[in-house]
Amino acid sequence: MAITKETQTTKIxxxxxxxxxxxxxxxIIKENGVEISRSRHRRMLxxxxxxxxxxxxxxxxxxxxxEVQNVCNAVWTDEIKTAYANKLKVELENLxxxxxx
Amino acid sequence: MTQADFTIAxxxxxxxxxxxxxxxxxLATNSAGNDAPSTTFPNQWWFDSNGDKLYMRNKDNDxxxxxxxxGATSDDVQSLFANVIAEGxxxxxxxxxxxxxxxxxxxxxxxxxxxxxxxxxDNNTHAGEAIxxxxxxxxxxxxxxxxxxxxxxxxxSLRSGSAIASVQTNADIDKVGLGFYTSDGSASAQTLxxxxxxxxxxxxxxGDSASHTDDLFQIETPSSxxxxxxxxRRNEANSDQQIGTISFGNNTDTDLAQIVAKTDGDGNAGDSxxxxxxxxxxxxxxxxxxxxxxxxxxxxxxxxxxxxGTANTASNILDDYEEGTWTAALSGTGSSSGQGYDNATMQxxxxxxxxxxxxxxxxxxxxxxxxxxxxxxxxxxxxxxSNSNNYQPIxxxxxxxxxxxxxxxxxxxxxxxxxxxxxxxxxxxGASQQEPSNYENSxxxxxxxxxxTAS
Numbered sequence: 001m002a003i004t005k006e007t008q009t010t011k012i013x014x015x016x017x018x019x020x021x022x023x024x025x026x027x028i029i030k031e032n033g034v035e036i037s038r039s040r041h042r043r044m045l046x047x048x049x050x051x052x053x054x055x056x057x058x059x060x061x062x063x064x065x066x067e068v069q070n071v072c073n074a075v076w077t078d079e080i081k082t083a084y085a086n087k088l089k090v091e092l093e094n095l096x097x098x099x100x101x
Numbered sequence: 102m103t104q105a106d107f108t109i110a111x112x113x114x115x116x117x118x119x120x121x122x123x124x125x126x127x128l129a130t131n132s133a134g135n136d137a138p139s140t141t142f143p144n145q146w147w148f149d150s151n152g153d154k155l156y157m158r159n160k161d162n163d164x165x166x167x168x169x170x171x172g173a174t175s176d177d178v179q180s181l182f183a184n185v186i187a188e189g190x191x192x193x194x195x196x197x198x199x200x201x202x203x204x205x206x207x208x209x210x211x212x213x214x215x216x217x218x219x220x221x222x223d224n225n226t227h228a229g230e231a232i233x234x235x236x237x238x239x240x241x242x243x244x245x246x247x248x249x250x251x252x253x254x255x256x257x258s259l260r261s262g263s264a265i266a267s268v269q270t271n272a273d274i275d276k277v278g279l280g281f282y283t284s285d286g287s288a289s290a291q292t293l294x295x296x297x298x299x300x301x302x303x304x305x306x307x308g309d310s311a312s313h314t315d316d317l318f319q320i321e322t323p324s325s326x327x328x329x330x331x332x333x334r335r336n337e338a339n340s341d342q343q344i345g346t347i348s349f350g351n352n353t354d355t356d357l358a359q360i361v362a363k364t365d366g367d368g369n370a371g372d373s374x375x376x377x378x379x380x381x382x383x384x385x386x387x388x389x390x391x392x393x394x395x396x397x398x399x400x401x402x403x404x405x406x407x408x409x410g411t412a413n414t415a416s417n418i419l420d421d422y423e424e425g426t427w428t429a430a431l432s433g434t435g436s437s438s439g440q441g442y443d444n445a446t447m448q449x450x451x452x453x454x455x456x457x458x459x460x461x462x463x464x465x466x467x468x469x470x471x472x473x474x475x476x477x478x479x480x481x482x483x484x485x486x487s488n489s490n491n492y493q494p495i496x497x498x499x500x501x502x503x504x505x506x507x508x509x510x511x512x513x514x515x516x517x518x519x520x521x522x523x524x525x526x527x528x529x530x531g532a533s534q535q536e537p538s539n540y541e542n543s544x545x546x547x548x549x550x551x552x553x554t555a556s
Contacts, residue, residue, distance in 0.1 A: 015482075015483040015555065015556070016483045016486065016518050016555055017486060017518060018518050020483045020518070020520060022481075022482060022483060024425070034367070035367075039425065039426070040423065040424070040425030040426070041425055041426045041427065041428070042425050042426070042427050042449065042481030042482065043427060043428065043479055043481065044479075044480055044481065044482070044483060044520040045520070046519070046520045050434070050435070051435050051436060051471070051472070052433070052434070052435025052436060052471045052472040052473070053435070084518075087518065088519075091491075091516060091519075092434060092473070092474070095474070095523070095534050096473065096534075098531065098534075
């Protein structure tokens with residue numbers, strides 16, 4: 001009786017205006033090669049971010065698989081990255097207006 | 102070969118004796134001769150020694166009727182009643198009762214009947230029919246006619262074991278179907294019972310002689326003694342293989358919808374089955390829509406429309422359900438590093454567009470948080486951005502935060518298209534966004550709440 005555990009990225013979804021990447025990663029337990037359990041973990045990758053000065057910075061995908069990186073690089077155009085960074089910047093500025101330091 | 106005129110002349114005794122012997126020999130040999138007897142009588146026999154044929158004179162004494170042909174050397178009957186019905190004539194022909202045809206020299210076909218006329222299925226002219234059989238009986242709904250019976254292996258009694266019969270399937274005597282009969286009793290002598298009936302309308306009934314619906318195919322299972330319905334099987338035992346299909350089509354396409362059974366492909370020995378339902382959209386191909394897995398779980402790839410009858414309006418379709426985990430992380434709006442957690446694994450349940458979050462973020466170190474504010478990253482699904490009101494609050498309970506109980510009244514808020522949540526604190530005059538200093542190294546947050554996704 002051999003129990004094995006493996007992780008599969010079962011979904012790589014490009015979603016929304018800013019082409020966020022939704023990842024579904026399944027942990028699969030098998031007994032003698034037959035799946036007996038599967039659990040799912042989700043996370044999202046955003047196309048860009050901003051720093052403390054609200055300047056656009058890259059979202060780190062260096063630890064992602066080549067497959068995921070390829071999808072990210074295919075859909076995350078400079079225009080998309082800039083648009084999302086600007087969205088975050090405006091969002092924070094609006095919040096700051098309602099939350100003066 | 103002796104033939105005679107069967108008239109004894111007025112003559113001497115020796116001549117009389119000779120003529121009597123000749124007449125008796127003519128009777129004994131059926132007037133055998135190469136030519137027909139010159140003097141004929143109604144119903145007279147004549148054996149054609151040249152053609153090896155036996156003839157009988159008709160009652161009008163104006164023609165010879167061929168009865169049979171005997172092989173010149175084989176001494177068997179090679180044809181019988183060759184002129185029973187003359188070609189090109191119509192009429193009642195000849196009725197044969199109790200005729201036993203047996204030719205042990207023919208093993209492949211006991212009886213071959215050939216009609217060279219193309220079938221027309223004209224039941225009045227019978228043109229092209231190879232066999233036309235009739236039995237006795239009277240008209241009436243359900244009454245049988247023309248029974249063609251098949252024997253069973255009780256060779257000593259020569260009883261029939263099954264039969265096919267013409268059956269009147271309507272009160273109208275002209276509406277006739279075909280019945281199939283079998284013997285299922287244990288008695289050697291029994292009455293055959295009808296098992297299948299092809300009605301005059303084309304309906305096929307199995308197990309019952311009456312049609313109870315408008316359906317073309319009806320199966321009635323017995324009230325006792327077991328018996329099911331239809332079995333479609335495949336003579337293999339693979340673990341992931343189609344077993345059978347019921348297809349529905351019309352003049353446009355043969356595969357508008359299908360019900361398919363297959364083995365479940367779950368790695369077992371082929372003893373689990375799944376049921377698949379397929380439909381074909383306009384201009385598309387037949388595609389699986391619903392599957393009932395061997396374990397009882399049903400998959401509906403297009404979703405389920407609830408509360409709208411048979412309509413499938415988009416707003417009523419539940420097309421997604423998922424359970425899983427996500428990992429929450431504390432971050433500054435500018436940067437973050439060094440955060441540590443005793444627990445950061447959270448749960449989610451997605452029902453349609455709604456994502457319900459729950460879990461506990463238990464920090465061991467808040468690390469370095471850059472930027473003016475703090476946020477929680479790791480959301481499992483992209484929040485909907487169509488609502489101009491971006492704030493979708495997630496209820497929280499905070500422990501070990503700066504400011505003690507006064508600072509514990511915080512919420513996490515989901516914003517459209519963000520993979521994270523901002524953190525606010527409820528206060529008089531409105532919520533205030535939380536800063537890095539508002540969390541402590543040992544902050545614990547329990548959360549529970551839902552937000553909407555775009556799809």
